[in-house]
Amino acid sequence: MKGEELSTTKTRSEVVTEQRRHIMRSYSLRFGHSNAMNATERRGRNLNMKTCLTILMSLAFATVAVRGQDLPTYQSIVAGQSPMYYNQLDSSLAPTIGTGTFIATATGTGSTNDYFGNANDAAFFTTTTAQLALAAGGNVINNSGNNSIGSLSMVFQAPNTTQSSSRYIFSNGDVSATTNQFIAKDVSGVLTLTAGNKTLTNTWTLSSGTWYYFAATWNFTGANTSAFGINYYLGVAGQPTNTLLSGFTERGGSGNINSAAQLGDGGAFVVSGNQADTADGFDDAGVPGFAEGLASWNTQLSIAQINSQYNALILVPEPSTLVLCGSALLGLCAGIRRRRAFKK
Numbered sequence: 001m002k003g004e005e006l007s008t009t010k011t012r013s014e015v016v017t018e019q020r021r022h023i024m025r026s027y028s029l030r031f032g033h034s035n036a037m038n039a040t041e042r043r044g045r046n047l048n049m050k051t052c053l054t055i056l057m058s059l060a061f062a063t064v065a066v067r068g069q070d071l072p073t074y075q076s077i078v079a080g081q082s083p084m085y086y087n088q089l090d091s092s093l094a095p096t097i098g099t100g101t102f103i104a105t106a107t108g109t110g111s112t113n114d115y116f117g118n119a120n121d122a123a124f125f126t127t128t129t130a131q132l133a134l135a136a137g138g139n140v141i142n143n144s145g146n147n148s149i150g151s152l153s154m155v156f157q158a159p160n161t162t163q164s165s166s167r168y169i170f171s172n173g174d175v176s177a178t179t180n181q182f183i184a185k186d187v188s189g190v191l192t193l194t195a196g197n198k199t200l201t202n203t204w205t206l207s208s209g210t211w212y213y214f215a216a217t218w219n220f221t222g223a224n225t226s227a228f229g230i231n232y233y234l235g236v237a238g239q240p241t242n243t244l245l246s247g248f249t250e251r252g253g254s255g256n257i258n259s260a261a262q263l264g265d266g267g268a269f270v271v272s273g274n275q276a277d278t279a280d281g282f283d284d285a286g287v288p289g290f291a292e293g294l295a296s297w298n299t300q301l302s303i304a305q306i307n308s309q310y311n312a313l314i315l316v317p318e319p320s321t322l323v324l325c326g327s328a329l330l331g332l333c334a335g336i337r338r339r340r341a342f343k344k
Contacts, residue, residue: 071116074293074312078153081305083295085140089271090292091120093132097295100138102271105131105278114292115155115211115237115313122157122292123271130281131168131273140269140296141172141182148263151297153215153309155237157290159283160209163189167282167289169214171275173265182264184214186282186289195230196220196261200249204234211237211290213244213310217300223252223259230263233306237313244310 075096079086085098091111093102104110108127111120123132134140141150156169169184174194183194191204195218206212218230228251235244252259268275271291272282282289 071114071118071121074116074309077308077312078293078295081297081301081309082299084150084298085138086295088114088121088292089123089132089294090114093123095138098139100134100140102132103135105129105133105273106281108281108283109272112288112290114290115157122290124288124290125272125282126286126288127283128167128281129273129278130283131278132271133275134269138269140294141264148220149218149298149300150263151215151217151299151301152295153213153301153306154294155211155213155292155313156282157211158186158189158206158208159287159289161284161287163206163208163284165284166192166280167284168270168273168280169282169289169291170294171270171273172268173262174275179258179260180262180265185280186284191234193232195232195249195263196251196257198249198257198261200230200232200247202245202247204245207236211313213237213313215301215306215309217306218263219300220251220261220263224250225252226250228252229257231300233310235310238315240314241307241310244307 075086075088079097083097085095085100087093087095087098087102089102093104095101102123106127106129108125108130109132110124110126112122112124113119114121125131141148141152154170159167163186165188167186169186170182171184172182173180174183179197181194181196183192185192185194186206189206189208191202191206191214193200193202193216195216213233213235215233216230219228220230222228226248229249230251231246231248233244233246235241250256251261271294272289274280282291
């Protein structure tokens with residue numbers, strides 16, 4: 001199924017086409033309404049400013065999220081932060097930075113449109129055994145005994161269905177030991193993160209069919225102070241940075257990550273599915289989850305760097321749509337001037 005495009009999911013390009021259609025329909029209806037009101041003004045009816053503002057606001061809201069920043073812009077920001085590994089998870093499954101190509105280990109894994117609507121630039125998973133495993137010699141997590149320090153970010157979409165299962169988004173270190181894990185799971189619509197020996201509790205819900213940005217930074221070179229532990233972030237792709245959720249769990253101390261625990265075991269990194277037994281892939285009842293843009297660092301990213309990645313996912317109006325809004329506004333202003341001239 002590699003290279004296959006998912007036909008059952010509405011693509012961002014199709015959404016854009018629908019939005020443009022709705023914008024033109026809305027503009028046509030309101031423009032027609034404006035002309036009708038002009039014709040009746042001579043009989044004493046007047047189009048007030050409130051109506052004008054309503055029409056303008058309708059056009060403005062119709063332009064939101066028509067076009068995203070392009071993928072190269074996001075990739076440039078990520079690559080500019082000097083990752084040790086960067087893989088778009090496109091149909092090639094090969095990294096643009098670092099070593100280790102991912103391999104589809106079972107049927108049900110393929111490629112589809114990414115967050116920006118580019119064909120074959122994201123991976124999808126339609127069975128519980130579907131996963132991508134890093135080829136031998138690859139390295140995603142910077143793990144060197146007690147000197148583990150680094151960061152990771154990626155973009156993913158939750159399955160577009162009622163989520164009622166425990167599904168792995170990624171997995172590392174869960175083959176045998178339980179003290180060196182790094183796992184992200186979608187547990188019935190809640191993001192659950194495991195770091196070292198501890199499952200981190202939160203109430204970060206994952207809405208069906210929604211794209212998310214996830215990132216984590218960690219320092220496991222010491223313990224028992226706030227300088228050591230893991231920071232983690234989650235946000236809906238396309239939202240401002242003040243909506244980005246964040247958390248921190250310390251390494252060492254009562255109720256925290258064990259002071260001897262590590263983040264991952266330095267072995268194969270798996271996207272979708274349990275690394276231990278090739279199960280619990282990132283789908284729900286055959287409805288796929290998507291993943292793209294996996295990047296990792298051997299340094300801790302700053303919050304400013306995290307925010308710059310997140311900001312690059314914000315959708316912006318398409319230039320042609322802005323022209324349409326401007327034309328509508330000019331038409332409204334011209335109509336008001338004509339009415340004022342008629343009254344004189």
